[in-house]
Amino acid sequence: MFIVNYIKEVLSAVRSLLVGLRRTGYYFTHHKEIITEQYPDNRDTLKMADRFKGEVVMPHDEKNEHRCTGCTACELACPNGTIKVITKFDISPEGKKKKAIDKLVYHLELCTMCNLCVVACPSDAIVMAQTFEHSVFDRASLTKILNNPDSKIMEGVE
């Protein structure tokens, strides 16, 4: 039965090769679904994927309020010291001291976009943005302060 197995083997090999050829032949003849992004040309219509991680930002609402409590969980989670949380103490009207952020310093030039800070944040204060054109002439401008000036923590976020 050697010869039968041999012929079967040859035929199955030919069939599997034809399956591959059919697939690539399909791609060759259906020349519409192009995956190439002609980047600088399609800059206006470019649509980034949701999962794309470009840089860490802190969203603010229209009242210039963010959700960051200054807990430094992101700073602790960051593997290469990209985030530095500088806290201050607000004095509430009742005279109680409350911890809040003064500045959340983010070094884009150190960031590896690992997303660990976003995962670690208990109050969802920081998210990954989809921007990717980060090149600048001055390295200092890569050090960003994520909270807007005079921004406050949102009501109800503890």
Next chain:
Amino acid sequence: MWSLSSISNAIHTWLNETFNPTWAMIFEMVIVGVCVIGLFAVLGLVLVIMERKVAAWIQIRLGPNRVGPKGMFQSMADTVKLLVKEGMTPNGVDKFLFNLAPLIAMIVAMLLMAPIAFAKDFVMWDLNIGVLYVTAVSSITVIGILMAGWASNNKYSLMGAMRSGAQIVSYELSAGLSILTIIVFTGSLNISDIVLSQANGWWIFKGHFPAIVSFVIFIIAVTAETNRAPFDLAEAESELTAGFHTEYSGMKFALFFLAEYINVFIVCAIGATLFLGGWMPFHIGNWEAFNHIMDYIPSGLWFFGKTFFLIFLIMWFRWTFPRLRIDQLLNLEWKYLLPISMFNLLLATALAILGWHF
């Protein structure tokens, strides 16, 4: 059928009337040489852009699209780049062999052009053992490759060259046997005779099952012989950087690159001649009217159409199949292709003796 022989005969008689026969001969040789070099340049440009476009379309990309209309001048720009680059000869190499190897690869490709019938009555050298000549000369390619690999004084180059040697030597057998199948049917090694024998139908249709099997084996074997993926172990970018031409740069590299494409063209031309009728238009048996209409398409167009179809087939293989390992490569040849083609040759001989082919 319209043929180019009137033009060539006119040039021949004019040269013989104007000069003495020796000078006429030399002038004819010069004209042929210039034509071949021109064809080489054009083929190199066309095949490179074709390969890149086919690759891009198969991988759902766009391919080169910046230089010229739809990127059609990309290969010209690349050629200019290669021409102005420095042709380096590294320190440790065997200088003579290192510089000779690309020329050998190129000269072999040039020699192979000689017996190919490009159109009706349009052959450089209509010798009576054309097919034998092609199979014999094409094996000199391996000397150029081995020379390049050895002279480079580089492990990767040598490994690529050795692999290429093993590959070409073994795949020549099944390529030769599949060619023999057609020779058995035609009873002639002359390429013009082989083409003329297909006036009432191409061998792939006339030769029944054996012709189809030998066509498939021929295509596989020549893909291996020209060192193209999935048999590109000699270059194997991911393992050996570039195999035998790792150390080459500038125009010397370009000569290897060009020789590869010219070899692809030549083996496809041979395949088209043997199996698909060369310049012979598509004829069906005794359908006079149909055959007559087909004759209106120029024979050169038929030849190049068939050749480029086969080239496309080989490119399609390249961008579909993964590279074989060296043991798989030799298994495929010695355990599968060679026994099958031997048995196939036997079958074809029986068919030819019994006269069962059309």
